[in-house]
Amino acid sequence: MKIMAGNSNLPLARAIAGYLELPLTDASVRRFADEEIFVEIHENVRGEDVFLVQSTSFPANDHLMELLICIDALKRASAKRITAVAPYFGYARQDRKPGPRTPISAKLVANLITQAGADRVLSVDLHAGQIQGFFDIPTDNLYAAPAMAADIQARYGDQALMVVSPDVGGVVRARALAKRLDNAPLAIVDKRRERAGESEVMNIIGNVKGRHCILIDDIVDSGGTLCNAAQALIDAGATSVAAYITHGVLSGAAVARVNKSALKELVISDTILATDATQNSDRIRILSIATLIGEAIRRIADESSVSSLFD
Numbered sequence: 286m287k288i289m290a291g292n293s294n295l296p297l298a299r300a301i302a303g304y305l306e307l308p309l310t311d312a313s314v315r316r317f318a319d320e321e322i323f324v325e326i327h328e329n330v331r332g333e334d335v336f337l338v339q340s341t342s343f344p345a346n347d348h349l350m351e352l353l354i355c356i357d358a359l360k361r362a363s364a365k366r367i368t369a370v371a372p373y374f375g376y377a378r379q380d381r382k383p384g385p386r387t388p389i390s391a392k393l394v395a396n397l398i399t400q401a402g403a404d405r406v407l408s409v410d411l412h413a414g415q416i417q418g419f420f421d422i423p424t425d426n427l428y429a430a431p432a433m434a435a436d437i438q439a440r441y442g443d444q445a446l447m448v449v450s451p452d453v454g455g456v457v458r459a460r461a462l463a464k465r466l467d468n469a470p471l472a473i474v475d476k477r478r479e480r481a482g483e484s485e486v487m488n489i490i491g492n493v494k495g496r497h498c499i500l501i502d503d504i505v506d507s508g509g510t511l512c513n514a515a516q517a518l519i520d521a522g523a524t525s526v527a528a529y530i531t532h533g534v535l536s537g538a539a540v541a542r543v544n545k546s547a548l549k550e551l552v553i554s555d556t557i558l559a560t561d562a563t564q565n566s567d568r569i570r571i572l573s574i575a576t577l578i579g580e581a582i583r584r585i586a587d588e589s590s591v592s593s594l595f596d
C-alpha cells in the first residue's frame with residue numbers, strides 16, 4: 286500500500302501516513318509558469334494499492350485539478366488500484382438543480398474523478414449521503430460523529446445537552462449525533478422568510494431554555510448559518526452554544542464572524558487545512574480525524590469492514 290498526497294492538506298496526509306507507519310510516496314506536484322500543474326512520482330508504484338489524499342478545498346479548482354492529474358500520473362505509472370481520498374469533497378452542495386438551466390456540479394466532479402482513473406473514493410461527511418450514488422465506483426463515506434461525540438462527552442458530558450440542527454436539512458445528521466450522546470434531546474432552527482423582501486425569521490423548534498446547545502453541521506463556509514443560529518439559540522434562552530462542524534471551509538470573513546459570535550467555541554475537523562486566521566482564533570478548536578481516515582484506509586486495503594468503525 287502507498288499513501289500519496291497533493292498539496293491541499295499535507296499535515297493531514299502526513300498524519301494518516303504516520304498512523305499507517307508508512308512514508309508518504311515521493312512525488313512532486315508543481316506549477317509551470319502559467320500555473321499549469323505538473324506531477325512527477327519519484328518512486329515505483331507499479332502494482333501498488335495507492336491512496337491519494339487530496340481535499341478539493343480552497344482554491345477548489347486548483348486542488349481538484351491536482352487530484353485529477355495525480356490520478357492520471359498514477360494510472361500511467363501502472364498503480365494496481367487508486368483510491369481518491371478526498372476528506373473534503375467540494376462542489377458537493379451543487380447536488381441538484383436548484384432552478385432551471387443550472388448544473389449538477391457534484392455529479393460532474395464525480396464523473397471527472399472516475400474518468401481520470403480512480404477505482405475507489407473515500408470521503409468524510411459528504412454533504413448529502415446520496416452523493417455516494419453519483420460515483421459508479423465503490424465510495425466510502427466516513428463520519429466524524431463518533432470523534433465529535435467523544436469530545437462532547439469529555440468536555441460537556443456533565444451538562445444538560447441539546448443537539449441542534451442549524452437548518453431543516455441537517456436533522457438526520459443531528460439525530461445521529463444525539464443518539465450517540467445517550468439520546469440527547471434535539472432542536473431545529475427553522476429559517477423562514479414570511480414575506481418576500483422581509484428579513485429571515487429564526488424559529489426554534491424545541492425548548493432550549495437552560496440547555497447547553499451543540500450545533501452540528503457538515504460545512505461552515507461564510508459562518509452565516511452558524512452564527513445566526515447560535516444567536517437565535519441564546520435569544521431563546523440557551524445557557525451556551527458550541528458548534529461541531531466537520532469541514533471548516535471558513536471563507537472570507539468567516540473566522541472574524543465566529544470570533545464575534547455568540548458561540549462558546551467552534552470545533553472543526555482537519556479535513557481542510559486550517560488557515561492562519563483559523564489557527565490563531567481562540568474560539569476555534571481542531572479535532573483531528575487522521576486516525577479515523579487511516580484506519581478506514583487500512584481496512585480498505587485489508588478488505589475488512591469499514592462500516593463497523595461506526596457501530
Ligand code: R5P
Pocket residue numbers: 378451452454455502503504505506507508509510511
Ligand atoms: C448547507 O446546507 C450546509 O450544510 C451548511 O449549513 C452551509 O454550507 C453553511 O454555509 P455558511 O457558513 O456560508 O452559512
